[in-house]
Amino acid sequence: MDAAHGGSDLGVKSGREVEKDWNNKVAQVLQKAFEDGGFEVVVIRKGDASVTADKRNELINTSQASAAIILHADREFTGAQKGPYLVVEPPSKFDPAETSESQRWGFISLTQFHSSLKLAKAIAQKLDVEPAFSPLSDSRGLGGETPAADGRIYCLPHQSLRYLTLPAVVLTPLFLTSSSDLKKFSRAEYLSDFAARVVRGTSEFLQLAP
Amino acid sequence: MKQAWLVKFIGTLTVLAVTGWVVWKWRSPATAEKVILVSKASNAPLYEAHDKPATIVLKAVEMESGRPANITATIRQSKSRYNQMKQAVLAFLRGPKTGKFQVPVPEGMELNEFYFTPLGVAVVDLSVNQAKAGSLGFYEETLLIKGLIEVLSRNFFEVKQVKVLVDGQDAPTLMGHYALGTNESSGPVSAAENAPVN
Numbered sequence: 001m002d003a004a005h006g007g008s009d010l011g012v013k014s015g016r017e018v019e020k021d022w023n024n025k026v027a028q029v030l031q032k033a034f035e036d037g038g039f040e041v042v043v044i045r046k047g048d049a050s051v052t053a054d055k056r057n058e059l060i061n062t063s064q065a066s067a068a069i070i071l072h073a074d075r076e077f078t079g080a081q082k083g084p085y086l087v088v089e090p091p092s093k094f095d096p097a098e099t100s101e102s103q104r105w106g107f108i109s110l111t112q113f114h115s116s117l118k119l120a121k122a123i124a125q126k127l128d129v130e131p132a133f134s135p136l137s138d139s140r141g142l143g144g145e146t147p148a149a150d151g152r153i154y155c156l157p158h159q160s161l162r163y164l165t166l167p168a169v170v171l172t173p174l175f176l177t178s179s180s181d182l183k184k185f186s187r188a189e190y191l192s193d194f195a196a197r198v199v200r201g202t203s204e205f206l207q208l209a210p
Numbered sequence: 211m212k213q214a215w216l217v218k219f220i221g222t223l224t225v226l227a228v229t230g231w232v233v234w235k236w237r238s239p240a241t242a243e244k245v246i247l248v249s250k251a252s253n254a255p256l257y258e259a260h261d262k263p264a265t266i267v268l269k270a271v272e273m274e275s276g277r278p279a280n281i282t283a284t285i286r287q288s289k290s291r292y293n294q295m296k297q298a299v300l301a302f303l304r305g306p307k308t309g310k311f312q313v314p315v316p317e318g319m320e321l322n323e324f325y326f327t328p329l330g331v332a333v334v335d336l337s338v339n340q341a342k343a344g345s346l347g348f349y350e351e352t353l354l355i356k357g358l359i360e361v362l363s364r365n366f367f368e369v370k371q372v373k374v375l376v377d378g379q380d381a382p383t384l385m386g387h388y389a390l391g392t393n394e395s396s397g398p399v400s401a402a403e404n405a406p407v408n
Contacts, residue, residue: 011386013344072387074347077314080276081349089389105391136278136352156352157389159382172348 003027004072007050012075014176022073033195057163068168070160075177082178085152086120087170089161090140106162115167123201256293257286266365269357270311281311296324302361314353316345330370332362351388
């Protein structure tokens, strides 16, 4: 599990709300929920540490974890968007033999993409959000699936995912620009329930995984 | 008799010279156009006062729902398609920032330059120096990149791919989230939806 940003990298901001703090807050509750559920959790960012993107990728890829969840709170200028949503990295189009391309842009195989998508769908279902592709999704990876207007899975290239080699999703619990999201996630019970649902989704994914 | 032949000869020479001049003048703009298409813009104006207006479709955000929505903008039908494309990109970046529909472009984000290659790649070089750090999240970056892709591929059939540079560089992201470089053109816009400016 990786709480994105940290240290001098604040992430996005909205008023006094800072992304790195929210990522850390949600990560701590999630870590406890996973550990209570019998999981061993590899935490990439501890506290407010500053971890470079390369180091994060290296730590995640060598963790021998079954899956990776990257936490990113978001912002949006209309204030109308609410969380949660998930992001999966689309499969790469080029041949993996083109090593210069793979090194530069990362390489996501079709198998890895499908595993990540399974994880995203399992978590979305448990969070009671539409486990379908958002219309903003990339055409790569849709594989004939029609995006749904309320779909909460974004098949889009994300800097936190492109170099990972295991099933991985970005989980955005809340928008810092949404007053209702902030209110909900400020309540300990809501946050605990959210974490428990993510754990249930992940458990389901791991049972389904080959 | 000799005089008549001389008049005929001079007449033929004049016709040939005029024809040659006309052909040369006619071919010159095409050659100049080609050069503009593969290089960056000069400081020449993007259109002339007498150029007719043309309507284009831009991607904005409906403020009430936060969802993408189409709005229209007017550019000028300058002779050069390159100039029309650059006008369209500027129309998007400088689109409405107040009202019911607004463009997902943060204050301070500017167009450094726009390029269009013979292979159909539209290169948009953006400057983010003046944009506030932390002012663009993943959702907003997605709307911005998809907005650029749509404004170019929907309005100009020649555009096959859109590439985004940040301050002239092949950057990994615009402002930290949406991963650039893998394939900015693979949005949901299909070729069938593309429509040329008319």
